[in-house]
Amino acid sequence: MTLNIGLIDYGMGNLHSVDQSFSRLNQPLKLVKRPEDLKDCKALILPGVGAFDPAMENLAKTNLIPELKNWVNDDRPLLGICLGLQLLFESSDEGHRDGLGFLKGEIKHLPRNEKELIPHIGWALLNQHKDCPLFKKNPDKQWMYFVHSYAAVPSNPQEVASSVDFGDEKITAVIWSKRLSACQFHPEKSGESGAKLLANWLDWLKKETQILY
Amino acid sequence: MVALRLIPCLDVANGRVVKGVNFVGLRDAGDPVELACRYSNEGADELVFLDIAASHEARATLIDIVRRTAESVTIPFTVGGGISSIKGIKELLRAGADKISLNSSAVREPELISKGASQFGSQCIVVAIDAKRRSQSTLGWDVYVNGGRMNTGLDALSWANEVCSLGAGEILLTSMDGDGTQNGYDLELTRTIADSVTVPVIASGGAGCLEHVYQAFHEGNASAALLASLLHDQELSIEQIKNYLLQKNLLIRPLEY
Numbered sequence: 076m077t078l079n080i081g082l083i084d085y086g087m088g089n090l091h092s093v094d095q096s097f098s099r100l101n102q103p104l105k106l107v108k109r110p111e112d113l114k115d116c117k118a119l120i121l122p123g124v125g126a127f128d129p130a131m132e133n134l135a136k137t138n139l140i141p142e143l144k145n146w147v148n149d150d151r152p153l154l155g156i157c158l159g160l161q162l163l164f165e166s167s168d169e170g171h172r173d174g175l176g177f178l179k180g181e182i183k184h185l186p187r188n189e190k191e192l193i194p195h196i197g198w199a200l201l202n203q204h205k206d207c208p209l210f211k212k213n214p215d216k217q218w219m220y221f222v223h224s225y226a227a228v229p230s231n232p233q234e235v236a237s238s239v240d241f242g243d244e245k246i247t248a249v250i251w252s253k254r255l256s257a258c259q260f261h262p263e264k265s266g267e268s269g270a271k272l273l274a275n276w277l278d279w280l281k282k283e284t285q286i287l288y
Numbered sequence: 289m290v291a292l293r294l295i296p297c298l299d300v301a302n303g304r305v306v307k308g309v310n311f312v313g314l315r316d317a318g319d320p321v322e323l324a325c326r327y328s329n330e331g332a333d334e335l336v337f338l339d340i341a342a343s344h345e346a347r348a349t350l351i352d353i354v355r356r357t358a359e360s361v362t363i364p365f366t367v368g369g370g371i372s373s374i375k376g377i378k379e380l381l382r383a384g385a386d387k388i389s390l391n392s393s394a395v396r397e398p399e400l401i402s403k404g405a406s407q408f409g410s411q412c413i414v415v416a417i418d419a420k421r422r423s424q425s426t427l428g429w430d431v432y433v434n435g436g437r438m439n440t441g442l443d444a445l446s447w448a449n450e451v452c453s454l455g456a457g458e459i460l461l462t463s464m465d466g467d468g469t470q471n472g473y474d475l476e477l478t479r480t481i482a483d484s485v486t487v488p489v490i491a492s493g494g495a496g497c498l499e500h501v502y503q504a505f506h507e508g509n510a511s512a513a514l515l516a517s518l519l520h521d522q523e524l525s526i527e528q529i530k531n532y533l534l535q536k537n538l539l540i541r542p543l544e545y
Contacts, residue, residue, distance in 0.1 A: 091384040095359050124381070125409045158409075190289075192488050192511060194411045194457045197290030198333055198541040218541045220364055221290065222386070222411040224457075240289050264364045264386065266328070267544040 123158030339369030358384025405455025466494025
C-alpha cells in the first residue's frame with residue numbers, strides 16, 4: 076500500500092535526495108508547491124537545506140504557511156528534515172524572521188566549545204530519550220549524518236526523542252510531538268540506519284492514517 | 289561528537305574517473321557512479337567528485353553523474369571543479385549534490401564564498417585549497433589554482449582563515465607535493481591549518497598506507513581523510529582502514545551490516 080505523501084517544494088535544497096530515499100522504499104512522493112497540491116495528501120514532509128530567513132521567505136511565497144498551520148492544528152502527520160525541523164520553531168539565532176511556531180522554543184547557535192567544530196558535520200551516534208515510532212524497529216546503534224550550525228532548544232524538553240553529544244552538552248536530534256516529527260540529521264543521507272528510520276515512519280503512518288482519515 | 293570521516297575522492301574527466309600523479313599523467317580508474325556505489329556500500333562516510341576537465345561541454349556530463357549518483361547513493365557527496373557562479377552552485381545542488389567545493393573561483397572572486405554561504409548555508413560551501421610547500425628558504429605553503437598550474441602567491445594559512453571568515457563550512461586541503469605519490473599526507477600543513485581554523489579540515493594528497501591515514505587524524509588533527517589511489521588501485525579497502533583506526537581507538541563509524 077502506498078500513501079499520498081506530499082513533499083513541500085519551496086526551492087530549498089535536498090528535494091531530490093529525499094524523493095530518492097522514499098522511492099527506494101517504494102513510496103512515491105507528490106511535490107507540493109501551492110495550497111491546491113495539498114488535496115488528498117495524508118502526510119507531509121518539510122525538507123530544507125540552507126539558511127533560516129531565505130527559507131521562511133521562500134515558504135511564504137508558496138502561500139502554504141496558513142495551510143500548514145491548519146494542518147498541524149488538525150494534528151495531521153508532518154516530518155521535518157534538517158532546516159525543516161528548525162522552521163517548526165518560533166525563531167532562530169540565524170535570522171530575524173519568525174519561524175512557523177508550531178513548536179515552542181527557539182533555534183540556537185551551537186555552543187562554542189573547544190572540543191567541537193562548527194558546522195557540526197559528520198556521523199554521530201543518537202542517544203534515545205523516549206520511545207518514538209521512528210525507532211521502534213531499530214535496536215542497533217544508530218549513526219546518523221549531521222550537517223548544521225544551529226540546533227533546536229524546545230521549551231518542552233519532553234518533545235526531544237533523541238539527542239547527540241556535543242562537547243559536554245546534548246543537542247536535539249529528533250523531535251516527536253503528537254503527530255509532528257522532525258530530525259536535525261539527514262535520514263536520506265544516513266545509509267541503512269536512515270533508511271530504517273524512514274521505513275519506520277511509513278509503517279507508523281499506514282496505521283495512523285487508518286485512524287485519522 | 290562526530291566520527292572521523294573517510295572520504296573517497298573521484299577525480300572525473302569527461303564522464304570517467306581518472307587519477308594522476310602530482311596533477312599530471314592521468315589514467316582511467318572506472319565509472320564514477322559505479323565506484324560511488326561501491327564505496328558507499330563498503331563503508332565510505334562521504335564522497336567527493338572533482339571535475340578536473342571542467343569544460344563547458346563537460347558540465348552537462350557532470351550534472352548527469354550527480355543526478356545518477358543521488359539516485360543510488362545513500363551517503364552525502366560533494367562536487368567540485370570549475371564552479372564559478374551562484375547559478376552553477378544551485379544547478380549542482382538541485383541535481384542532488386550535498387555540498388559544493390570552490391577552488392580557483394574562490395581565489396578569483398572571494399565574494400562567491402560569502403554569497404554561496406548566505407544563500408545555501410555554510411554547511412554546503414567547501415573551499416578546496418591546493419597548497420605547495422615553498423622552497424627551503426621560506427617557510428609556509430603557496431596556494432595554487434587552475435588544477436595546480438598557477439601559483440597565486442597567497443599564503444595557505446592566511447587564505448584558510450580568510451575563507452572561513454567569508455563563510456566556508458569546510459576546507460578540503462590538498463598537499464600538491466603529496467598528491468598521488470602515496471608518500472603520506474603533509475602532516476605539518478594539515479595540522480597548521482586544522483589548528484588555526486574552527487571548521488573541519490579534510491586532509492588530502494599522499495595517502496599510501498594505513499598508518500598514513502591514522503597520522504592524518506592523530507598528528508594532522510584532520511576531521512576527515514580524502515582517499516584516492518589507495519582505494520582505486522584496491523591496495524586497501526575502506527573496511528581495512530576503518531578496522532585499523534578502530535583498533536587505534538579513534539572515533540569511527542563502524543560498517544553497517
